Amino acid sequence: MNDVEEFRWIAIINRDRSVADTFVYGVTSTGIYCRSGCPSRRPLRRNVVFFATPAEAAEAGLRPCQRCRPELAVAPDPGVDAVVELCRRLEDSREPVDVATFAADHGYSERHLRRRFTELIGVPVATYARIARDQHVRRSLRSRVPVTQAIVDAGYGSSRAFYEQGAARLGMPPSRFSDGARGEQVTFTSLDTPLGTVVAAATSRGVCAVRIGDDETTLVDELRHEFPLASLVRGDEELEEVAHVLAGAVRGEADASRLPIDLEGTAFQMRVWDVLRHVPLGQTLTYSQLAERTGTPRAVRAVASACAANPAALVVPCHRIIRRDGTLGGYRWGLDTKAALLENERATVAGVRP
Numbered sequence: 001m002n003d004v005e006e007f008r009w010i011a012i013i014n015r016d017r018s019v020a021d022t023f024v025y026g027v028t029s030t031g032i033y034c035r036s037g038c039p040s041r042r043p044l045r046r047n048v049v050f051f052a053t054p055a056e057a058a059e060a061g062l063r064p065c066q067r068c069r070p071e072l073a074v075a076p077d078p079g080v081d082a083v084v085e086l087c088r089r090l091e092d093s094r095e096p097v098d099v100a101t102f103a104a105d106h107g108y109s110e111r112h113l114r115r116r117f118t119e120l121i122g123v124p125v126a127t128y129a130r131i132a133r134d135q136h137v138r139r140s141l142r143s144r145v146p147v148t149q150a151i152v153d154a155g156y157g158s159s160r161a162f163y164e165q166g167a168a169r170l171g172m173p174p175s176r177f178s179d180g181a182r183g184e185q186v187t188f189t190s191l192d193t194p195l196g197t198v199v200a201a202a203t204s205r206g207v208c209a210v211r212i213g214d215d216e217t218t219l220v221d222e223l224r225h226e227f228p229l230a231s232l233v234r235g236d237e238e239l240e241e242v243a244h245v246l247a248g249a250v251r252g253e254a255d256a257s258r259l260p261i262d263l264e265g266t267a268f269q270m271r272v273w274d275v276l277r278h279v280p281l282g283q284t285l286t287y288s289q290l291a292e293r294t295g296t297p298r299a300v301r302a303v304a305s306a307c308a309a310n311p312a313a314l315v316v317p318c319h320r321i322i323r324r325d326g327t328l329g330g331y332r333w334g335l336d337t338k339a340a341l342l343e344n345e346r347a348t349v350a351g352v353r354p
């Protein structure tokens, strides 16, 4: 999910009508499409697909919702129309769009249009343009167009500009991305703990995955699936310190969030994971408190999904997030594991153990 989709998903959760004219969303489980603000039941994130226009949703075979009537324009607001048109222009144009001229042509000041754009789309014009270009690059790279060609086609102008601005968002340099992370070395190690086998993997930049499970083979297979063409090599020696910290974290005695990380996620997920890494050992937060600290107090469900998508157990201590009523909520690696981790941390903080 990119930042724009994230913003839209949060709008859907909050039934935010102010952005209703800027997109529609389809719900694959029902075959229906809606506008943001629809009073019907909130869909599950995994069933939601975004469309720029009602026509595109209809083309994809979805039917308009009877409650929010997405096929009808919400309210004639020329300001919204201009913003939506600018989105299309940014998506279609392979050259930089002259926003000042565009604004003037539509009877707005550039400043006003840019501000309106950020309000309605969730990111500034420049960011949207980059996301549109990134998506174009991703599509081209997947279809195995030569990297330099893909970059020029996407409007970056030169590969230098792309490496400076675009590569960070793809999570790895494009030459590796185009062949599924071949050449990226991912080192892993595993350790047996009272809570099961812990497998940790790292790139040269930091820890990229930590999994807890029953056996090493399954966990390593999982990593292989996740980093399909990276060379995945055992590196018990290189990762000795990491293993040592993780063993301590399982006992509730060490805080693994001090380890360097190299995680891939959307800007929103990264923000949630970063907030999580600042929750001290032995403390817990509720999902709503976490949402508040993330700066999106109403996006509790989105925050919970970001926790569930955490790729690095312990290092991103999502086990420290519990429900308001004190029950544990969910945990990707099992509720018993979560309960035991919290118990161990509490014991450490209380000084119960030597």
Ligand SMILES: [Zn+2]
Pocket: 033, 034, 035, 038, 039, 040, 065, 066, 067, 068, 069
């Ligand atoms: Zn609806």
